[in-house]
Every structure is written in C-alpha cells, then in structure tokens.
Amino acid sequence: MKKISFISIFLIVFSIFGVKAQNDANAVKIIESIINLSKTNAVKTNFIFAVKSSTTGNQTLKGDFTMKGRKFIFNTADMNVFFDGKTQWAYREDLNEVTITNPTEKELTETNPMAILSAYKAKSTIKMVKSAGSMYVIQLTPKDAKSDVKKIIVNVNKSNNYPLSLQLTDKKGTISTLTLTQFKANQKVADSEFSFNKNKYKDVDVNDLR
Numbered sequence: 619m620k621k622i623s624f625i626s627i628f629l630i631v632f633s634i635f636g637v638k639a640q641n642d643a644n645a646v647k648i649i650e651s652i653i654n655l656s657k658t659n660a661v662k663t664n665f666i667f668a669v670k671s672s673t674t675g676n677q678t679l680k681g682d683f684t685m686k687g688r689k690f691i692f693n694t695a696d697m698n699v700f701f702d703g704k705t706q707w708a709y710r711e712d713l714n715e716v717t718i719t720n721p722t723e724k725e726l727t728e729t730n731p732m733a734i735l736s737a738y739k740a741k742s743t744i745k746m747v748k749s750a751g752s753m754y755v756i757q758l759t760p761k762d763a764k765s766d767v768k769k770i771i772v773n774v775n776k777s778n779n780y781p782l783s784l785q786l787t788d789k790k791g792t793i794s795t796l797t798l799t800q801f802k803a804n805q806k807v808a809d810s811e812f813s814f815n816k817n818k819y820k821d822v823d824v825n826d827l828r
Contacts, residue, residue: 661801
C-alpha cells in the first residue's frame with residue numbers, strides 16, 4: 619500500500635468543520651463550496667502529486683480519482699482502490715491481487731484524495747491571500763504551533779470555485795503539491811461503481827483482511 623501512503627499527506631484536504639471569527643469569511647465560504655461539491659453527485663479529476671524533500675528528493679505520482687460523499691475510486695498506473703463507504707478494495711495489477719479491508723477513519727484520510735481540506739478547517743486560520751485574475755489563493759494555517767503541517771495553500775478557479783491545486787508545507791520544509799486537471803463536478807456515478815467487481819478481473823487473488 620506504499621502508493622496510497624505516498625499521497626497521505628494530502629488526504630487531509632476536503633472535510634473542514636467549523637469557522638472561527640478570525641477567519642476570512644469569503645475564503646471559508648469558498649472552501650466550504652469545494653467540500654460540498656461531492657456531497658450529492660460525484661466529482662472526477664486527474665491529478666499529479668509531486669513531493670520535494672531535502673531528505674528523500676523529488677517524487678511524482680499521477681492518476682485520477684472519483685468521489686461521491688464518503689465513497690471513492692482512486693487509480694494510478696499500478697493500483698486501483700475502491701471504497702463503498704465501509705469496505706475498501708486495493709487491486710494491484712502486477713500481482714493480480716485485491717486486498718480487502720474495512721479501514722478506520724484515520725486510514726481513510728490516508729487513501730481518500732478529497733479528504734484533504736477536512737481535517738484542518740476547525741483547527742486552522744483560513745485567509746484569502748490573493749484574489750486576482752482567474753484564481754483565488756487561500757491559505758490554511760494550523761493554530762497549533764506543534765502541528766506537523768506548517769501551511770496549506772489552495773488555488774481555486776474563480777469562475778466555478780473548483781480546486782486547481784493544493785500545496786502543503788510541513789514543519790520539516792517538505793513541499794507536497796497536488797495539481798488537479800480536468801476537474802468535473804455533478805457527475806452521475808452509480809453507487810455500485812465504488813465496489814470491486816471480481817468478475818472483471820480474471821483469476822484474481824483475494825486477500826481478505828477484514
């Protein structure tokens with residue numbers, strides 16, 4: 619599950635909870651509109667995830683994901699992950715193996731790309747740092763000085779409030795950037811699509827860890 623953990627630093631982004639007086643009201647409203655995008659219908663997007671670190675060097679991961687409420691599908695070149703709200707299936711094409719788990723809430727924040735804004739709204743100051751041209755730039759700064767996260771920058775398309783990119787800087791100086799392309803909201807996706815269909819994978823090995 620290394621590929622999933624590789625993006626876990628970003629899977630804190632889409633579920634922010636409360637608003638404090640010191641926050642920028644317009645910035646908070648925009649962040650909340652992003653969170654609400656997938657509550658009824660699905661959102662789909664391609665992504666590029668890049669990490670710059672003085673200790674591990676530069677790394678890049680490409681793929682796409684679909685999210686509808688708590689459900690999601692996450693695809694990279696060598697892994698497909700399905701989550702139906704309770705059960706998660708992680709399929710490795712090179713092994714022709716699917717691993718089945720019932721993940722905890724903490725584990726879900728390490729596998730769900732749309733979870734990135736969720737864990738930091740209540741515990742961050744949210745400010746509009748730029749509103750020019752076709753883009754808003756919003757910064758979330760954790761209030762806890764001991765937080766592992768130093769700041770999160772969210773770039774948002776002004777015309778539709780869709781996220782364009784998210785950049786997270788941790789206390790060690792590692793910069794992780796999630797760039798979203800071909801972002802589509804209001805997509806009709808059947809709930810059954812978020813479950814692994816064994817019939818589509820010939821002779822697949824099943825590793826059931828539930």
